[in-house]
Amino acid sequence: MQTLEQQRAAFAWEKVQRCTSDYKNLAKGAPALIMNNGLMQALAFYQSKGKEHHLSLNRHLCEWLRQRAIVGDASFAGTMAELHQAGSARYRLATEEALAVLKWIRQFAAALA
Numbered sequence: 001m002q003t004l005e006q007q008r009a010a011f012a013w014e015k016v017q018r019c020t021s022d023y024k025n026l027a028k029g030a031p032a033l034i035m036n037n038g039l040m041q042a043l044a045f046y047q048s049k050g051k052e053h054h055l056s057l058n059r060h061l062c063e064w065l066r067q068r069a070i071v072g073d074a075s076f077a078g079t080m081a082e083l084h085q086a087g088s089a090r091y092r093l094a095t096e097e098a099l100a101v102l103k104w105i106r107q108f109a110a111a112l113a
Contacts, residue, residue, distance in 0.1 A: 008064075008100055016113075023056060023113065026054060028106055040083050043062070057105075061098050061101070065079060070090065
C-alpha cells in the first residue's frame with residue numbers, strides 16, 4: 001500500500017513524462033497563482049489561455065482532484081461546478097491537494113524538461 005505522498009509522486013511522474021519547458025515554467029509558478037488568487041481562479045485562468053501546456057496542467061490538477069475523490073468529474077466544467085458548490089472545508093482540501101501534487105509536478109517537470 002502506497003502512502004499518499006507516494007501516490008502523489010507516482011501521479012506526477014506519469015503526467016510529466018512528455019512535458020515541455022513551457023509546462024515546466026507554468027508549473028513552477030502555479031502554487032503562487034493558486035495561493036494569491038484561489039484554486040478556481042487559477043483553473044479558470046489556465047483554461048482561458050487555451051494553450052496546450054495550460055490545458056495540460058489544468059487537466060492534471062482536475063484529474064488529481066478526481067483521483068482523491070474531492071470531485072466526481074475530472075473535466076474542467078465538472079470540477080468547477082463541484083468546487084463552486086463545495087463547502088469551505090472541501091474547497092480548502094481541494095486547494096491543499098492541488099498544492100501538494102504541484103510540489104511533485106514541479107520537481108519532476110524541472111528534472112525532465
